Amino acid sequence: MARDTVTLRDVADAAGVSIATASRALTGKNRVSKATTAHVSRVAERLGYRVNVFGRALREGTDGAVGVIVPVISNPFYGQLVHSLEEQLREHSLELIIADSHGDVARERERLRMLVQRRVEGIVIVPSDASASLDAVAEAADDVPLVQLDRRVEEAPTDFVGVDNERGIALLVNHLGERGATEIVLVASDDTTSAGRERRAAFDREIARRGLPVLEPILDRFTLEFGLSAAGTIARSRPLPDAIVAGDDLIATGLITGLKRHGVVVPRDVMVTGFDGTMLADICDPALTTVVQPFDQIAAEAVRALLRRTKQRDAPAIYSRLAPALRESMSTARPLAPPDTPAPAGDDAQAS
Amino acid sequence: MARDTVTLRDVADAAGVSIATASRALTGKNRVSKATTAHVSRVAERLGYRVNVFGRALREGTDGAVGVIVPVISNPFYGQLVHSLEEQLREHSLELIIADSHGDVARERERLRMLVQRRVEGIVIVPSDASASLDAVAEAADDVPLVQLDRRVEEAPTDFVGVDNERGIALLVNHLGERGATEIVLVASDDTTSAGRERRAAFDREIARRGLPVLEPILDRFTLEFGLSAAGTIARSRPLPDAIVAGDDLIATGLITGLKRHGVVVPRDVMVTGFDGTMLADICDPALTTVVQPFDQIAAEAVRALLRRTKQRDAPAIYSRLAPALRESMSTARPLAPPDTPAPAGDDAQAS
DNA sequence: CTGTTAGCGCCTTCAA
């Protein structure tokens, strides 16, 4: 059973100094003689002393915990994000309290309040709704440093770190263009998420810029199921487009699986691209051409923003967009050639 | 700017009662008149009072947090497990502090110590190594309620909740038998995890029981990469077996992808099964026949065990095995018939 | 450089 706890008092007594000196020696913040510091440290070590987090927290006003709220932790994309965050936070000796919002605004509000009440050092959140999340997010941000991750509520004046959706979509459309595609359809998230909005806007812009035909997008949610059903819609409405740009890897994976069931062969009949670069891209068949999010960089940047705001509550809001990288794979490996430069099949090199 | 905090003192003053009465009224544990309780509650409400978690924790010795340690949160299997745990814990108003061990024993020890130091209510851990994790796990279990989940260190006398591996493997081998397989190869985890050990033992037993030929297993780790490389090994060493039982969905997915690259067609040339029932099973092509773990049940049982031990530190250790369910899919949809009963192709019904 | 002292906010024993 739990060995009895040794307190600072015990250390002080054993070391023959006052409790204040012991505290100072151990935290190292204030001036204490080298000798006593060493002595106290040794005694503490010997006694197996560990600070009582609650005592310190009560005094300091916060313990070293950061709250992270994502829609669903079981989604591999958020899994990777949380994984990277955990890594970054650990390097700063911060613990990670995790909470699922289930994509539900009420639940999200409840979790935010909980984190604020626990007086976490800060909150990292992937807001579930681009507008409906506003109140709860703003309220929380008022009480504790908060950074929005990946998605954002535009109206909430908080720090934000995420991928450069515009660049990602441009990379994909450009890639498809090189592969000879002209009729490209978007199957993505509706406007409930900022990522959905931004990717759609970027897509429209890119299509317009290239003077490609404008096809009706199919929009719903970032789910496998949606991808599956969208595949049916597309398969039934022949003629097929040259390519489909999916809102994320999950949708793309659903599309590929669904198209297969309808006898449509990817990439021969239609090319498909994803977004995120999760493990799903490697698993589905054909493997998915996608843009890979720089998970570690994003997490590092988010933590940096959080710590910065901890020190300076009223610093101007950070708005950081990190560039994704194109990863070409089989789902777009079609030997179609652009008007001028014929590209050999299976060539990994990127034509310009 | 954080609105200034209202404390119990404020509530008491505003309500015209002592701080003790206010406390009693709000926690509801002790006897207070109905009237004052209502009154104090109303005042607290009006003032927007929220207990200070640290004050209470300092007093009570613990805050309402539970630590969860998994090898890698980005692995969909652990993602689902954590998701279910979060759900269960929330229902008991417990927060979830998450930590990755990265499958590394030293890291695991460090995280365990951190959780103990934070005086969490309890710890749920998927130990990374069936034997090397012993010291750290036992040490932590000595200080705080701890339940092992999914995998376990046998020597550590703690509560355990996990899937019934024996039953799962039996379901799979039986299914393959019905499909006419006799030469079945195991591609799974080595003995560093209890899940690996148990599944292997169950497999050997099942093969022996049926008098099937004993083939050399290929063992390593629960990773996609291992599945990929094992596929190469198998593809090169013709003749092919009838079927492959993979240690989990990740390995199975790697196998399927790898076999495809080597021109081996699943299930025509060889059938493949998974284990866990993660989303990967639905995504890979052909979709994976696997046994589905009852995630929610497992999580619920784990939390129940934890709470039980919170109340009674010396209760006898719980050892709970929950039954998985077979989910048949395309990766074993081969119209092979057992000697006596011919089974039609694509039949979903389970022969007995 | 070091010791004394005063809380941080809360719960609970002890009295009334």
Next chain:
DNA sequence: TTGAAGGCGCTAACAG
């Protein structure tokens, strides 16, 4: 049923 008071463990003035 209610109030007064102590103390959980820690850190940061404030003295010396």
